[in-house]
Amino acid sequence: MKIAVIGGGSTYTPELVSGFIQKARQLPLSELCLMDIDQARLSVVGGFSQRLVRASGGQFDIRLTANRQQAIQRASYVITQFRVGGMAARREDEYLGRRHGLIGQETTGVGGMAKALRTIPVLLEIVQDMRQLAPQAWLVNFTNPSGLATQALADCAPDIRAVGVCNVPITAKMHLLVGLEADGHHYDPDQVQLDTLGLNHLSWHRGLKFQGQDLWPLVMELILREPAQYELGHWDQGALRALGMIPNYYLGYYYYTPQKLAEQERWPPSRAEQVMVIEQRLLAYYADQAHDRLPPELMERGGAYYSTMAAGLLAAHHNDSREVQVVNAPHQGAVAGWPDEWVLELPCMIDRDGATPLPAEPLPPEAFALVAAVKAFEMLTIQAAVDGDRRAACRALLAHPLGPSADRVEAVLEDMMETNRSYLPAFR
Amino acid sequence: MKIAVIGGGSTYTPELVSGFIQKARQLPLSELCLMDIDQARLSVVGGFSQRLVRASGGQFDIRLTANRQQAIQRASYVITQFRVGGMAARREDEYLGRRHGLIGQETTGVGGMAKALRTIPVLLEIVQDMRQLAPQAWLVNFTNPSGLATQALADCAPDIRAVGVCNVPITAKMHLLVGLEADGHHYDPDQVQLDTLGLNHLSWHRGLKFQGQDLWPLVMELILREPAQYELGHWDQGALRALGMIPNYYLGYYYYTPQKLAEQERWPPSRAEQVMVIEQRLLAYYADQAHDRLPPELMERGGAYYSTMAAGLLAAHHNDSREVQVVNAPHQGAVAGWPDEWVLELPCMIDRDGATPLPAEPLPPEAFALVAAVKAFEMLTIQAAVDGDRRAACRALLAHPLGPSADRVEAVLEDMMETNRSYLPAFR
């Protein structure tokens, strides 16, 4: 079995490799092929990854390549984690927002739109390669904005099986279990199911079950006691109680916009700038030939449970295990009354056929409305990216709840196009 | 035939009376019963209205009363145009928004919510009276927020036939026809159909047909040439072109929030304060026993085509004429894929059975999302008003695109309750 990783030079890669090493028994991998256009970085990250495998007994080979077709050929899984324009482009996304008095963020608002416009064309090239070289492979996308990218795949490449993944749901579940543990409640994580619904980075957790037993009252008590422990530092108890659900961290950008804008006034460093520093440290560590174990600071990079998620998902698929995991996929009517074609983040049963969404109660109307707004933005952004359609881009900005007021739309769009001009040939 | 007008002391009433006089042939009215709790005002407005009727030949009687049951008894139509708390409460709604850095407006945002909380309980008392005294009557609601009020009627009193009305669509149509006329295109208004969809004060005009002929390209050309002529002064040509539709005037609060906030910084006078002055002038005019014709400045009050709309609607109903008019009603599946129970503002066929929505193309996704958000706010506000449910009120504020950020929800709600405490017994 071969796995291809597009964007294999990421500093996350060793964490991913470590996941495959741990799951080796369930996932009989023979070759992991890391592909990246940044060859220097790939040699550092790839070399370290090879040492990791060797130190653990060498169950599979790691190959490095700059040739995407070669990586994809005959792969059973294609993992996408590339970043068009690298961390520098992310930094631009953040400051694009700030320049215009808007939220500046990698996946949310105008920054997320810029990133999507850069990413979608490359993703569609990858599925074109897959059609010819690995038509049966499963595409597992981690590239952000992960939900929007999966929507683009569902719309433009329904023939390719694809799923979008994010470590937020599994991280939320693990944090809650740690909190319950501290209160004296122990549950085996494999027996616990988190109920989540929404879009990627725009979801609400609203249930936790252990063998059919409802743990939600315990959970709400826990987070109302110490919201800051659960990335809900901004949130007031009253608002949380009114919701009765746990909002995904990124919802803070919508519900606490003034505070978030105030925070970004204090940049630098923006998040991209922080990550640049962390990445340099990590790359130095990886480059040291003496190192063959993961560095402890990997968690700081934000990858908590990234490897657990990815390796677990592939193992569930390979072994047809019918585990339930929260991923991004077209919901196919699982949420009654919501348009069938929407890609949602929700619990799916994973087996050899891929990810099958389980029936889910719709969100309350106020959350549905926010989902509809951001989904409208997503659909218009996809149209803009695929067709180079400037009017669709304009409508996407008007649609986004965190977008500019109508008089600023043209200026923001002009700036976005100009800043990213080398990555957006369709708009030239 | 008897018509009851609840809130008959409004300065609009003479305009309404004038409409009934003009339509007397199609609408064989015998008694118009004006009811108001403000008896001084009722005697001035009512006295003038009686002179209007007398001057035109006296086709029907006008009776004045402070007793609601007496007004409703045996009425064929009940027109609601009351205003709980009067113009002073409207002024409070406007300043409530401004105090919290939010849009301060009678029907939109936190002001609209306060007005709805005051209005819904009274409306439900009226339908209770109708059940006993005039179960076959048609309730025609003009009280703002008119769409939200109609949604409350549809949800809480489905046994009473009701429709919500607003003069924005007919005014938009007439303005467009005047513009086309100036360009040398003449069309008989009765043969022209405006295609509108959305919620009251949150709608988009997107079609104009004359005997099946599509006039929309002419219309878009017209409004792009002189947006300010069509209450689109804030709007950029780029944004209008991207939309391809004409936004209702009130959508400016959503698309040009910063400008609208800046404008209200220049208060006083707020809109309520302006109207107070106008109303004093009008009442002085009405009180003069020598006057038996409408004053020319009535249009300033905002009631353009109010009488045309109201009298035309009743006549279409009475004569089973199947005219198509834009009103607010549950759409019953007319817009495919939208929840059936939503009250929408859209073209309906008017006959003896009431208002039957005609099938309509859904709005584009960005407009749907805004409709969904404000509809979520409406449904939560209704729940709050009916049950005195503070948590629902809190969620309504969180749901509104122009509501406060989550940390300010409690403070805004507290202020709203305190300011309106005499009108909100359910929350005490």
Next chain:
Amino acid sequence: MKIAVIGGGSTYTPELVSGFIQKARQLPLSELCLMDIDQARLSVVGGFSQRLVRASGGQFDIRLTANRQQAIQRASYVITQFRVGGMAARREDEYLGRRHGLIGQETTGVGGMAKALRTIPVLLEIVQDMRQLAPQAWLVNFTNPSGLATQALADCAPDIRAVGVCNVPITAKMHLLVGLEADGHHYDPDQVQLDTLGLNHLSWHRGLKFQGQDLWPLVMELILREPAQYELGHWDQGALRALGMIPNYYLGYYYYTPQKLAEQERWPPSRAEQVMVIEQRLLAYYADQAHDRLPPELMERGGAYYSTMAAGLLAAHHNDSREVQVVNAPHQGAVAGWPDEWVLELPCMIDRDGATPLPAEPLPPEAFALVAAVKAFEMLTIQAAVDGDRRAACRALLAHPLGPSADRVEAVLEDMMETNRSYLPAFR
């Protein structure tokens, strides 16, 4: 204004012409072009029609042609009433059923399927002509099976505006009004609305309103008293009472199958054979140059109110009159929960845009199920006709409630193909 009639040699044509004469004021017709491939018949029927017009003052011209393109060119309306294979083919349809122990009928069961297979290819040739020669024209189809044919048009030619028409609903309405009249209740037919839902020849009448007043209790009393007066001779009072609706005459084939099978054992003459005799009498009458008025026996041919229906429909369209008429059209969500693409027979508002279905309550489940079964048969028959798809034809026979048992499907299909082989080139 020009109207083209495809199948203009029909013995119905003089009735249609008479309708246009009577409606001449509302329908300013200049040319009626009768087209038929049977030129002998066309000259007889056409000649008589010309005398009819002349005798009434000659408001419009009648032209005769065997050239379909010439007929269609620049027409405002294209009326289709052709019959592929003529009355002889209808006779074969009837005996095809009888030979296999099945209902033998022109529009229902295996006979209707054979007729549809012959008809659809010709209909699609006509719309192909319309695309080039009269793209704005309205196609008004009377050719049976009229509902199935309209479904084929909606599926295969959505760019052409089309409506399917049948005189059953108007005839039912008029008969009911005559019955009510005899009971002392008089209503102006133009003010009365019949509520019908279902498919053509598979519909249920379930409401009658006069200016919003519900006449249904009177109607049910009437028909329960004398069912035979209303083509309900087979029907038991118990069954009618259980339904609470008036079944279309053709539903007798489904609900009284054994009796209908017994009746056809007594053939000849079958219905086609009866009609052949009537047609010969009519043609002899038409051929007599002395005749310039309609013969009294035209009603026997089954065309009651055919001209009222057709001329009224065109006049409503031309004058943008928004009259409500029962026709066949895609319901576009008017019946909540039914697939949007289904063509149904239901009240529609007629204006310059065509036929707009009005929202309608779904039928009770037992009627819905029958509609679903026959609609499945229709969709499979269309697939068979368009693609020459034998497997689809086989599935269509399995789907029809009056079709053969599964072991007889192949034999019936073979017989149908063989009997109609000159009309079904797609299956050769």
Next chain:
Amino acid sequence: MKIAVIGGGSTYTPELVSGFIQKARQLPLSELCLMDIDQARLSVVGGFSQRLVRASGGQFDIRLTANRQQAIQRASYVITQFRVGGMAARREDEYLGRRHGLIGQETTGVGGMAKALRTIPVLLEIVQDMRQLAPQAWLVNFTNPSGLATQALADCAPDIRAVGVCNVPITAKMHLLVGLEADGHHYDPDQVQLDTLGLNHLSWHRGLKFQGQDLWPLVMELILREPAQYELGHWDQGALRALGMIPNYYLGYYYYTPQKLAEQERWPPSRAEQVMVIEQRLLAYYADQAHDRLPPELMERGGAYYSTMAAGLLAAHHNDSREVQVVNAPHQGAVAGWPDEWVLELPCMIDRDGATPLPAEPLPPEAFALVAAVKAFEMLTIQAAVDGDRRAACRALLAHPLGPSADRVEAVLEDMMETNRSYLPAFR
């Protein structure tokens, strides 16, 4: 853990007991309580069941009772397999059909309706007991008509968790695997998933997957080669090929009605009469104190895989194992476009929460139509049973594709009521 079996005196019971013995490790049962109103039979069947348990090591107790409340109290599972009126009533159901020239069958047509009318009131008494004595228990219904009974539970007792079960799907799967095995293809049954959709005894198998691999082409080849091996003896190859699916055995009553009617002309013995003989033999065997193993002829009774199904289902629930099994449950939107409230027979994921339907492709239109017809019959039958509503019963007979023609409805209903009068107090 306690399991209650209502109708514990059934000759099937030892097979069920044997299933619990085999699954003892996954299903830690302490008490199996067999309840029956026929105490003689219960003592024979129950005594033999106790010997079965003892012979296998005695993992759990078997208690016998005639008191339903006592059986249900504190049960974790309530299995219903009772038969109101016993085999004699089933025999009456069969001859009721035959007397009127209709299909005479236990679950299909008029016989199924009679059985449903007898069964539903008792089922509703049982859920009433459960509400008080075992509100958390899972009701697993085997009583026929199993799908109709589950629909009644879903409609009338949504608070009680219930699922309807039938051994047809598992038997079909096992037979297909035996056939594939003979062709040299071996698959582990636990890894194979049968895709079935429809109603109980009105379903279509249309997919078979082994670890995501599509086995359906192999299956269709297999059954087209030897249909009789798969209970498809009546079926023509052409019809099977046209369907592309395997029809449930009972669909033969719809597709081969004349043959089925001819077969029942050759009665006696009817199926009930055959089963009576088998049951006498089984009871004699059970009564012999020397016997403590299952008799080989149990399969003749029709219970193949009954124990596998029942014990496997309870074990999957108890162990929260997320296995996928074909059961009857409200589909909750799993089949897009079908009414959400319909109980369907389809693959569900079984865990502690019960049965969660997995998204499924809708059936082709001809199959949908048949489902809609029988579901209409079911809903009307439930209404008749619950309310003693004779008009609904009449409509149910009209709705059923195998029901009488409309003129015979009253007579059939009269006969049904008279024959079953002691079991239908609601209609007296």
